[in-house]
Amino acid sequence: MLKNEDNILLTRTGPDAAMGKLMRCFWIPAMTLTEVPAADEPPVRLRLLGEDLVVYRDTKGRVGALEERCPHRGASLFFGRNEECGLRCVYHGWKFDVSGECLDMPNEPPDSPMKTRVRARAFPAREAGGILWLYMGEGEAPMLPDFEWLGVPETHRYVSRWEQECNYAQAMEGELDGAHVSFLHRLVNAVDDDERALTGSYFRDDTAPKWLIQDTDSGFIAGNARFVADQKSYWRLNQFLLPFYTMIPPRPGDALLTRMWVPKDDEHCWVICVTFRPDQAIGEAERQAWKDGENSHRKVEPGTTRPTERLDNDYLMDRVEQKTITFTGIKGIRAQDAMVTETAGAIADRSKEHLGTSDRAVVAMRRRLINEARAYAEDGKPPPAAQGGALYRIRATSGVLPREQKPEDSAELMASSRVPGN
Amino acid sequence: MLKNEDNILLTRTGPDAAMGKLMRCFWIPAMTLTEVPAADEPPVRLRLLGEDLVVYRDTKGRVGALEERCPHRGASLFFGRNEECGLRCVYHGWKFDVSGECLDMPNEPPDSPMKTRVRARAFPAREAGGILWLYMGEGEAPMLPDFEWLGVPETHRYVSRWEQECNYAQAMEGELDGAHVSFLHRLVNAVDDDERALTGSYFRDDTAPKWLIQDTDSGFIAGNARFVADQKSYWRLNQFLLPFYTMIPPRPGDALLTRMWVPKDDEHCWVICVTFRPDQAIGEAERQAWKDGENSHRKVEPGTTRPTERLDNDYLMDRVEQKTITFTGIKGIRAQDAMVTETAGAIADRSKEHLGTSDRAVVAMRRRLINEARAYAEDGKPPPAAQGGALYRIRATSGVLPREQKPEDSAELMASSRVPGN
Amino acid sequence: MLKNEDNILLTRTGPDAAMGKLMRCFWIPAMTLTEVPAADEPPVRLRLLGEDLVVYRDTKGRVGALEERCPHRGASLFFGRNEECGLRCVYHGWKFDVSGECLDMPNEPPDSPMKTRVRARAFPAREAGGILWLYMGEGEAPMLPDFEWLGVPETHRYVSRWEQECNYAQAMEGELDGAHVSFLHRLVNAVDDDERALTGSYFRDDTAPKWLIQDTDSGFIAGNARFVADQKSYWRLNQFLLPFYTMIPPRPGDALLTRMWVPKDDEHCWVICVTFRPDQAIGEAERQAWKDGENSHRKVEPGTTRPTERLDNDYLMDRVEQKTITFTGIKGIRAQDAMVTETAGAIADRSKEHLGTSDRAVVAMRRRLINEARAYAEDGKPPPAAQGGALYRIRATSGVLPREQKPEDSAELMASSRVPGN
16 A cells, blocks of 8 residues: 555656656657658647647658647647648747747747747657657657667557556556456466466466566566476566556567556556567558457557547446456456556555555555655656666566576576567 | 535535434445345446445345455456355455455465455445345444335335435435425416325415424424315324435325435435335336336436436426426426426535525424534434334324314324334 | 736636626626517526526516526526516425515415515616626616617627637637737638738738727727838727727628627636627628628527537538638638637636737736726726716727828727717
C-alpha cells in the first residue's frame, strides 16, 4: 500500500507535478507515425501529460507539435490551416512554424515587435522506430533512448496505440505483475503440455513465482521464477525502463516487444506497443492478428484509439465463455489486462491494497519512480536514464536454470537480456 | 426549512456520515430476491449507501455480498468467477467465501500468513419477505424487522425495486406528504362519488388535512384527517418506521404495502415496494398491472431498475392529457411522485422552502432522523428500533370517525394500525 | 491579458457576483417572442444569469417569469398547470400569478397567513421589439433601452436566438474584434473587387486596422480604420452598449443589426440577434436565408436553440472546403465566430493571452465592464445606461474618409452613428 501523499506523487504528471517534471526530462513517445498527418495535411489533436497539443507536418515534411490554443486569444489551432511551412490560426492569421516561431501576424502593423516576441509553445519532435517522439521539457533535448527496434527495418516492426482509462502507473502495474499470467490469461480447460508459454503448463504448475529485483541505471530487471520439473526453475526477466517502459519475454518463436504507458492525463493513458522481429519481416497473418487485437495488441474501433472491449461495455464479457473457454470471458489478452487495472478506478486508492510477495515488481516500480521524482525535485539533476542512448539496449528474456542457480550467475541468461552486439 | 448543517446531516449516508452510521445499525433492504443470482451464477453489482458491492450466491445457495474491489489490488470482483463456494478474482485467483474469508491465494507461497490475515469486506445477508437484506454495520447483526409481509406466502406478495434520482429523504418526503394526494394524483374530470380513495371525493372535498403526529419506538404515526359529510372526519394513519420505511393505508379492497427508501448514494435512492394480501394470493391481473407501473409500483425498462418515465425525458409528460385526463399528464402514480421530488434537485436546498401545516409529517421525519443520528453519534447506542423484531408489526390504516373524536381515542382504529394478533 | 481576479470579476454573473449584480440593474433580453407560449399554453424553461426560470403567458395574455422551483418544497413549475390567470404547481396546487402572488394554497387552511406571506419569485416582463425582456434586479424596473428596432413594424424585423457554449464576454469579444473579419470569414479564392464588405477587398487589402475607442454614456464606439486607395481610410464604427450589446455596420444594402450576448450561466450564453430594415419589410428570401444560418444568424436544430454546427461535432468542418472555398471549412459566419471563441474553453484563461493593437476594442470592453461592476459594488449606484431610454438610439456605421481626417471630425459619419431624428 501507499500513503496518499505518495500515491499523489506517483500518479500526477501535469506540468507542475513532481512526476510530471521528471517525465519531461525524457523523450515522450506520443503516437504512431501512421497517425501523423502527411505534409500540408490538416493537423491532429493530441493530449499528453495533461497538455493539449496539435500535431502537423509542414510543407518540408517536418513535424510540428504545438500547444493547441493559439497564444493570441486561445482559439484552437486544430482548426488551423497547414500551409507553406506553417500552421495558421484562422482567427487572425497568425502563422507558426514547427519551432513555434511566428512567421506572419497580419493583423498587427508590419513593424510590430510582437511578431518576434510572441511564440507558440512548440515541442521538439523526432520520428524513429515507427513512433513520433516529443520533448516536453526545458533546455536542450537529450538523446533518444536507443531501443533495439529503432534500428530494424519498418517491415520487421508493428506499432499500435490505444487508450486506457486509468492512470499510467496503474496500467503499467498490470504488465510488471508477472504473477497474474497464471490466472487472468489462463484457458479454462487447457491440457496441452506443449504450450510452455503464455497459457502453458509452466504458468499453471507453479502459480506463486519467486522474485528477484535487480536495479539498473535505466530501471530494473524484474526476474520471476517458477519451479518446473527436474529441480529446475523457469526464469523470466521482465524489464522496467524509466519512466514508463516495460518489456516482457516472448514465447518461443514470438516477436519481441516493448510497451509504453504514457500519461494522456492523470486519469487516462496511451499504450503504445511495438512488436518486432530483429532479423525477419513480420508476416501478413501475424500483422493482421495484431490488428484484430490478438496477443500483444488491442482491438480498437476503426480509425480511433478507442478499444472495442472497454470499461463502459464491460469489455463485452461473455459469461458462457468464462465458464467454458477463457478465465475471464473477455476476448484479447490486452483487454483482460485493461479490465483488471481500469476497474480499480481511474486512480486507484492504494491505501486499501494488500500486497504480497507476488507484487514485488509493482512495489519496485513505484519506489523507483517516487525516489527519482523526489531526487529530481530536490537537486534538479535528471537521472542518467534521461540521457537515453545505449542504456536502453535491453531485452526481456527467459530461460530454465537449475533451481539452486541464481539468474545473475548465469552468464548466458544475463547476456540475453541485452541487445546482441552491445 | 432546514439549516444547511442539518440538511447535510439528514442527507449524507456514506460510511463516515452520522446518518450513514445510524443507518448501518439497521438491516438494509438491498434488492429483490428475483434479482439475486442463482447458485454458482455470475455476481451482480449493487451500490448501497455510497458503497459498491457485488452480490453472488454460492454453490450451497448462500448469498455473499462483498465490497466490489478485491482487497489485493482493487480489481472488480464483478468480473470474478463464482465457483465451488467462493467468488474468485480473475486477476490472481484469490477466492472469497460469503463471509469474506480467503479460501485460496494461489499466487502466494502455500505457507503465507496473508491468506488468513486478508479478508474481503463482506456483509451479512438474509433472505426474507422476497428481499435480500444486508447488514453493513459493526458487530453482531440485530434481528430483522418483523414486517407482516415477511410471514405471508410468496404467492400473496409482490416486490419490485426501482431507482429514483434524488436523495432518499427527499423521495420519502413525497410519500409522507399525505396532502399532495388531493392534487398530484387527481383526475381532471373525476365525478364518480363512489371512488372514495386515491383520486376520490374525500381527497377532493377537503384538500387541507389536519395532522396528528404520534411518536412510537420504531418511528411515528402520521395521522391526517379530512372533514367529510355528517360532521365526520376521514382519518388516515400513515406510518414512518426507522430509518426509511413508510406505509400508507390502502383503498378499500386494495393490497397492503410497505415502501423502502434506501440510499444508493447521496444523490440517488432505491425504492423497494412490497404489496401483499395477508390472506389471499395476488391475482395475475393485479400482478401484471403492478409490473406495468400502475398504482403502487413503477414501470421500468425491462431487466433494469431504470424507470420508463424519468427525469431526462420529462417523465414522458403529455400536455394534452394534462388538460383532459390527469392533473400532471404523467402516467403512473409513482412517476408523478418521482417528478415532484426529483425536480427539486438531487439534494434539495431546504433553506429555500416555505413549509406549512400540511408538511407536518415531513418535518417530523426530518427531526426524528436528525435527532436519532445526533444521539447515536454522541452516545454510540443504536436506537431500540435497530433491534428490529416486533416493533415493526405495524400497519397503516384509515377510518371515518366523528369529527370531535381523536384517533387515539378510537380503540378500533388504533388496533387496526397493528398487525392482527400482536 | 487579465489577472485571474479580474477574469473572475468579468465572467461571473450569478446573483452574488459583482458582474451579476451590475447586469441585474438592466433589463435582460431573454428570448424571442416567437418562443413565448400563447395564453394558457404550457410554460417553457429558461436559464438566465445562472438562474432557472419558467416563462408562461396567462389567460389575459400577460407574461409571467417565475423561478422554476415552487417556493413550497421545490417541485418544478415547468410541470405546472397554466390555468385561469395563474400557474399552478401540481404538487399541492399552489397557484401563482405573473407577479408571483399566490392566488390559491388549497392544502392550507383558508385563513392561513401563508397565502399572503409566501410569494413565488417573479421577474417583471416586457414584450418589445420581438423580444421578451425580464428585469431581474431589485426595486423599480428602469426604462427599456430604446433601440431603434423596438419602433419598427414586425414585418421589418427578424429575431433569432441560439446558444453558445462559452462565457458571454468571450463570445462578445468575437464580435468586437473587427480585425478577424479579414481572416476568419475570408473566402480562399476571392477575386471580386466589387465586394467591398464582409469578405471584400477592403478587408483583404489592409488586415491590420487602426483603432479609435470613444467612450459614451451607454458604452463606447469602437472605430477601426483600414487604409484604402487614394490616401483614404475605410472607417467602421462598431458599437458596444452596456452591458452586453454590440452593433456592427452592415454592408451596403444589408439589414441593420444588434446582437445581444446574454449569460445563460457562466459557461454558456444566449445570442439574440435582431436584423431589421428601418423603412421596408424583410423579403421572404432574406428571412429564409437567415433561418438557414446565413450571414447574421445561425442555423439551429429545428425547434431548439442548439446550433447545427457546434463544438461537439467540430462545427461540421470540411477540410476540402477549407482548402478550396472558405478559410475555415465551416459553414456560416456565426458558426465560424463560435468556433474561435468556444475553443478557447468555456471560460478562457486570459492570463495566457498575448494581446496586440488589434485587440483594443476587446480590452476596452473588459475594462469598461470591470470598472462599472466595481463602481456599482462600491457605491450602489447603477450606471446611467441602466436607465435605458434614448441612450440606446445608436447605430453602427461606416464610411470612407481622407486618411488624415479623424472620424470624430466628420460630422456626417458621427451623425450616422445615431438613429436619424435623435
